[in-house]
Amino acid sequence: MSIRLITALTAMFPIAAQAQSQFNLTQGVTEISQRVYDLHMTIFYICCVIGVIVFGAMFWSMIRHRKSNGRKPATFHESVKVEILWTIIPFLILIGMAIPATSTLIAMEDSSESDVTVLVTGSQWKWHYKYFDSNVEYFSLLATQRDQIENKLEKGENYLLEVDRPLVIPTDRKVRFLITSDDVIHSWWVPDFAVKKDANPGFINEAWTKVDQPGIYRGQCAELCGKDHGFMPVVVIAKEPAEYDKWLAAQEEIQRKAKEEEQRLLAMSMDMTELMDLGEQVYLGSCAACHQANGEGIPGVFPALKGSPMALNDMEGHIDIVVNGKSGTSMQAFGNQLSLRELAAVITYERNAWGNDTGETVQASDVNAYMNE
Amino acid sequence: MSTVVGEMDQHDDHHHHAPSGVTRWLFTTNHKDIGSMYLWFSFIMFLVGGSMAMVIRAELFQPGLQLVDPHFFNQMTTVHGLIMVFGAVMPAFTGLANWMIPMMIGAPDMALPRMNNWSFWILPFAFAILLASLFMEGGGPAFGWTFYAPLSTTYSSDSTALFVFSVHIMGISSIMGAINVIVTIMNMRAPGMTYMKMPLFVWSWFITAFLLIAVMPVLAGAVTMVLTDKYFGTSFFDAAGGGDPVMFQHIFWFFGHPEVYIMILPSFGIVSAIIPAFARKPLFGYASMVYATAAIAGLSFLVWAHHMFTTGMPVFAELFFMYCTMLISVPTGVKVFNWVATMWRGSITFETPMLFSLAFVILFTIGGFSGLMLAITPVDFQYHDTYFVVAHFHYVLVSGAIFSIMAAAYFWLPKWTGHMYDEGLAKLHFWASLISVNVLFFPMHFAGLAGMPRRIPDYSIQFADINQIVSIGGFAFGLSQLIFLWVVIKCVKGGEKAPAKPWEGAEGLEWTVPSPAPYHTFDTPPDTSKTPPEAQDHG
Numbered sequence: 001m002s003i004r005l006i007t008a009l010t011a012m013f014p015i016a017a018q019a020q021s022q023f024n025l026t027q028g029v030t031e032i033s034q035r036v037y038d039l040h041m042t043i044f045y046i047c048c049v050i051g052v053i054v055f056g057a058m059f060w061s062m063i064r065h066r067k068s069n070g071r072k073p074a075t076f077h078e079s080v081k082v083e084i085l086w087t088i089i090p091f092l093i094l095i096g097m098a099i100p101a102t103s104t105l106i107a108m109e110d111s112s113e114s115d116v117t118v119l120v121t122g123s124q125w126k127w128h129y130k131y132f133d134s135n136v137e138y139f140s141l142l143a144t145q146r147d148q149i150e151n152k153l154e155k156g157e158n159y160l161l162e163v164d165r166p167l168v169i170p171t172d173r174k175v176r177f178l179i180t181s182d183d184v185i186h187s188w189w190v191p192d193f194a195v196k197k198d199a200n201p202g203f204i205n206e207a208w209t210k211v212d213q214p215g216i217y218r219g220q221c222a223e224l225c226g227k228d229h230g231f232m233p234v235v236v237i238a239k240e241p242a243e244y245d246k247w248l249a250a251q252e253e254i255q256r257k258a259k260e261e262e263q264r265l266l267a268m269s270m271d272m273t274e275l276m277d278l279g280e281q282v283y284l285g286s287c288a289a290c291h292q293a294n295g296e297g298i299p300g301v302f303p304a305l306k307g308s309p310m311a312l313n314d315m316e317g318h319i320d321i322v323v324n325g326k327s328g329t330s331m332q333a334f335g336n337q338l339s340l341r342e343l344a345a346v347i348t349y350e351r352n353a354w355g356n357d358t359g360e361t362v363q364a365s366d367v368n369a370y371m372n373e
Numbered sequence: 374m375s376t377v378v379g380e381m382d383q384h385d386d387h388h389h390h391a392p393s394g395v396t397r398w399l400f401t402t403n404h405k406d407i408g409s410m411y412l413w414f415s416f417i418m419f420l421v422g423g424s425m426a427m428v429i430r431a432e433l434f435q436p437g438l439q440l441v442d443p444h445f446f447n448q449m450t451t452v453h454g455l456i457m458v459f460g461a462v463m464p465a466f467t468g469l470a471n472w473m474i475p476m477m478i479g480a481p482d483m484a485l486p487r488m489n490n491w492s493f494w495i496l497p498f499a500f501a502i503l504l505a506s507l508f509m510e511g512g513g514p515a516f517g518w519t520f521y522a523p524l525s526t527t528y529s530s531d532s533t534a535l536f537v538f539s540v541h542i543m544g545i546s547s548i549m550g551a552i553n554v555i556v557t558i559m560n561m562r563a564p565g566m567t568y569m570k571m572p573l574f575v576w577s578w579f580i581t582a583f584l585l586i587a588v589m590p591v592l593a594g595a596v597t598m599v600l601t602d603k604y605f606g607t608s609f610f611d612a613a614g615g616g617d618p619v620m621f622q623h624i625f626w627f628f629g630h631p632e633v634y635i636m637i638l639p640s641f642g643i644v645s646a647i648i649p650a651f652a653r654k655p656l657f658g659y660a661s662m663v664y665a666t667a668a669i670a671g672l673s674f675l676v677w678a679h680h681m682f683t684t685g686m687p688v689f690a691e692l693f694f695m696y697c698t699m700l701i702s703v704p705t706g707v708k709v710f711n712w713v714a715t716m717w718r719g720s721i722t723f724e725t726p727m728l729f730s731l732a733f734v735i736l737f738t739i740g741g742f743s744g745l746m747l748a749i750t751p752v753d754f755q756y757h758d759t760y761f762v763v764a765h766f767h768y769v770l771v772s773g774a775i776f777s778i779m780a781a782a783y784f785w786l787p788k789w790t791g792h793m794y795d796e797g798l799a800k801l802h803f804w805a806s807l808i809s810v811n812v813l814f815f816p817m818h819f820a821g822l823a824g825m826p827r828r829i830p831d832y833s834i835q836f837a838d839i840n841q842i843v844s845i846g847g848f849a850f851g852l853s854q855l856i857f858l859w860v861v862i863k864c865v866k867g868g869e870k871a872p873a874k875p876w877e878g879a880e881g882l883e884w885t886v887p888s889p890a891p892y893h894t895f896d897t898p899p900d901t902s903k904t905p906p907e908a909q910d911h912g
Contacts (some may be wrong), residue, residue, distance in 0.1 A: 023822065023823060024819070040749075040752045043746050043749055043752070047746065050742075051739070055738075058713050061713070061717050061718070062731070066721045067720040067722045073653040074654060074717075074719070077715075078658060078660075083658055088707045090703050090705055094699045094700070103694075105692065109691075110827045121580060124528075149437055150437065184527075185618055191824045198683050200684065201618060202613065203612060203617070203685070220826050220829075222683075227444045229443075229828060229829060230832070236600075298444060298511065300509065300511020301530050342375070366708070
């Protein structure tokens with residue numbers, strides 16, 4: 001329900017907020033991103049001027065000092081004066097560049113006195129956002145349909161840059177991001193904020209932003225993180241502070257209710273068709289990237305589930321690996337990513353799809369019992 | 374001189390003629406044979422790595438996944454990088470060193486000829502292992518040529534073991550080659566050739582060899598730690614066991630940054646030989662060229678973390694590495710200014726080696742500009758890991774290093790084969806390469822600035838047009854290199870007879886021996902105090 005709501009809201013925001021040149025760095029929407037852009041253009045123009053002088057001299061000699069013009073070569077090959085000159089002048093230009101660069105850098109690295117803190121956790125291949133000082137946390141996954149990627153459907157406007165649940169932050173407030181990872185190194189990047197910071201497993205990095213205008217800002221994972229590195233976008237919605245507070249309160253309420261609902265549903269069991277339908281949906285969203293839609297995996301990298309002894313015989317092991325993951329491999333712990341119903345459904349699906357046909361169902365209560373053991 | 378050479382020829386006929394058949398190449402200790410094998414090997418690897426680039430560009434021709442799956446795409450980017458760095462560029466320079474250094478310093482051969490043979494012959498095995506790993510279950514290495522942990526440890530397939538082994542062999546080969554160069558230069562210079570009279574190609578290789586010896590063991594350490602982390606339960610790069618994945622990057626780039634200079638310093642030497650030859654004017658600022666090369670090499674050990682600004686370093690570390698990186702542009706600028714000053718008021722002609730050298734100076738300088746932009750830490754946060762970086766390092770490596778290798782090949786082909794190459798075809802190769810390389814890499818700057826990350830198999834639709842242009846440039850550049858192959862084969866097989874010194878303005882001992890250079894040259898060292906090489910006017 002809430003997912004659809006957010007997606008609908010996402011669609012309503014004007015696209016103008018993220019308009020940017022197709023050929024240049026974005027100016028972005030923060031004071032810092034503007035300073036970074038100015039720095040970029042300054043250095044670019046300096047390089048252009050040097051280029052015009054150096055290449056100009058080069059082309060001048062190529063045109064004027066050619067043998068076919070009857071030129072006799074000069075014999076000079078040394079001039080200490082000139083050499084000192086063209087060592088010192090570039091050095092002075094560099095100092096001129098270093099001064100604004102240093103002050104911008106120091107401003108960027110000062111994440112003190114923030115108003116809001118969000119813990120950003122990368123994992124293969126999604127982002128997780130957790131708001132400090134409130135009970136809101138959720139995963140953010142690519143929302144582009146598989147069929148668009150496989151060229152079976154026309155690609156949408158935000159192809160590969162859309163997620164099911166974007167990060168929401170307030171405008172005009174200093175938002176601090178604590179960035180880390182659950183598996184390999186990822187890198188959280190939003191060009192419009194000029195924020196790019198690596199998510200290192202076992203370590204926490206800091207970054208911050210203060211957005212001036214409401215809007216939708218899109219970015220991507222920037223560090224090669226395995227097979228679906230190209231498919232883990234970042235989408236951030238900046239809202240006016242009042243709206244943001246409203247949104248956050250609503251999210252807290254929704255997440256609280258969902259937990260209550262989950263407990264209530266424990267008593268009810270689902271039939272095979274329901275489990276398989278939900279299971280397939282969850283499988284395609286969370287498991288198919290590695291184990292493939294046909295359950296055959298990628299030999300030597302991601303194991304097959306089709307015909308695997310665990311999926312056919314070992315139910316407890318199966319629940320364990322889905323809930324807790326397997327350390328030392330890419331298999332994540334889904335216990336905190338999926339609801340009990342979703343876990344039950346996806347395990348049931350894996351035990352009955354692609355000819356696995358065990359006929360066994362797993363219920364939310366079974367998973368709950370396992371987790372509380 | 375000519376009588377001495379004549380005697381040498383007869384001498385060869387009686388005792389030292391090249392053995393024939395496959396054993397000639399297997400057992401050879403002759404620097405010219407080994408140089409040729411290095412050069413051919415590197416050209417084959419250039420085509421293999423290039424065809425992987427074609428796969429990459431074909432997949433990126435339009436948005437969506439068409440030809441390959443993302444896992445295979447990652448293997449292609451990884452192995453393309455490894456092959457081009459360790460299989461194409463580095464062996465090409467070693468091949469040039471083998472051929473040219475003994476002839477340039479008046480030595481009969483490399484100082485350690487048997488080790489020379491071995492350092493070449495382990496290379497094909499290293500690359501056979503690397504390429505074979507692509508056919509393993511789970512595929513070849515897919516973690517980028519930089520193999521950042523833990524993607525290359527916990528999360529990699531079992532081909533990692535083969536990758537580690539093959540990198541070890543490449544490293545051993547490079548270290549042996551480097552030792553050979555240093556020992557040769559220090560001990561076998563002809564009488565009268567002091568250090569400050571050596572040709573700049575020899576100087577730049579001398580410095581490069583020290584860089585190699587300093588950093589290849591660091592690479593060996595990095596791959597070994599990856600191996601033990603993956604298979605033997607160590608935790609060098611695993612926070613759960615007290616390690617640090619960012620430490621991997623520090624170790625890797627402590628190797629990696631000097632490594633990029635290993636791939637460009639010999640180019641500086643080549644261009645410093647060719648531009649004076651075709652400008653018919655001595656190189657401007659010989660001494661400052663030597664000092665600038667040494668300064669670049671020294672600074673290369675102090676800048677590695679500029680590849681890692683986004684990993685979350687203390688702000689003072691970021692400032693230190695930014696300043697040091699910016700500083701490198703001073704000696705690099707000196708070199709460019711010196712080349713331009715060499716051309717200034719010269720008497721220039723535009724044979725193919727000169728054309729490639731001029732393109733080198735311009736395009737390498739463009740790569741230098743984007744490098745300077747990347748040095749500025751706050752802006753690097755935006756550029757890092759985008760196509761802007763891809764554009765930058767391809768400008769310095771393809772239109773830099775590889776263009777200089779092409780220039781060198783055309784410059785010395787008459788000496789190697791005894792025939793002039795086909796100037797018309799060579800010019801066609803040059804213009805096709807020059808245009809396509811810019812269509813290929815220039816638009817990448819824009820894609821990167823507009824926000825396209827590197828190493829992705831699919832992209833958002835705003836990048837569709839740029840990628841299509843880039844791919845077309847890529848295919849054209851790839852095809853253009855077949856012209857080069859054609860020119861070389863044609864030149865080896867026949868052609869106009871080359872004189873001992875085919876280039877009017879060329880200087881150096883290699884031009885005092887006949888073309889093709891006899892199997893053995895300088896059995897008796899030449900006296901360079903009477904016929905000094907290109908550095909004659911500097912003292």
